Amino acid sequence: MAVYAIGDLQGCYDPFRHLLDEIQFDPDKDVLWLAGDLVNRGPKSLKILRFVKRLGDSAITVLGNHDLHLLALQAGMVRNGKRFNTLQKTLNASDSDELCHWLRHRPLAHYDKKLDTLLVHAGTYPSWTVKKTLARAAEVEAVLQGDGYATLLGKMYGNQPALWSGKLTGYKRLRFIINCLTRMRVLTPKGHLALNFSGAPWTARKNQTPWYLHPDAAWGDTRIVFGHWSALGLIVLPNLVSLDTGCVWGRQLTAVRLDKKRPRVIQVEGQDL
DSSP: OOEEEEOOOTTOHHHHHHHHHHTTOOTTTOEEEEOSOOSSSSSOHHHHHHHHHHHGGGEEEOOOHHHHHHHHHHTTSSOOOGGGGGGHHHHHSTTHHHHHHHHHTSOSEEEETTTTEEEESSOOOTTOOHHHHHHHHHHHHHHHTSTTHHHHHHHOOSSOOOSOOTTOOHHHHHHHHHHHHHTOOEEOTTOOBOTTOOSOGGGSOTTOEEGGGSTTOTTTTOEEEEOOOTTTOOEEETTEEEOOOOGGGTSEEEEEEOSSSSOOEEEEEOOOO
């Protein structure tokens, strides 16, 4: 069995299928880890959702910020706009409710003990161990998968609170967890999320550090696999794998095999929008 992690798809169905051919993916034997943001920007979000859903247990995907926005649109908690008009076909599809129900039941974090590897869309907070990351993710998942999910999808927007505290409660607490796991890129030295930053790490302010470089990270030697940060690009280190290589911007779609001591990297050309 091979375990492959793949970066943000964002509606780029054709490069995705090409990449699966390149890695000779066999759903009867292999497993895909998808780093979230299955949808938006690219032209075929609907085909991706249908395909990944059909893969069943052969595909593990965590929720990204664009996935959550689709759910908010489908629940009627926000209005659609030009920035997200590529999602309209998905919203209008006859199986939209079924697909969004499936998407709403995806996790925000996934951990494999054998590989000692954590999969998240954007990152995890420096003071959170793997166990705490999974527990915080589970708090959000419980609400998303329950009857009150629509209210959460309406309340999740905003950049505050920017600093974690175990004393946070209610939607402020859930919003911070969502922002950390699906939107974060850089932090201040005191641990504030700087959510307005989206550029390359070397263009950040002097007091802003990539989340994975924050000192005394509580996750220890666990390998973290994430996407979300196309300006960061590909990083493959023993304890860190960054996967968003800008497929939707015409760069590459990347897969990294995780179950080997020396991870194998496979890339295909991205979507020409």
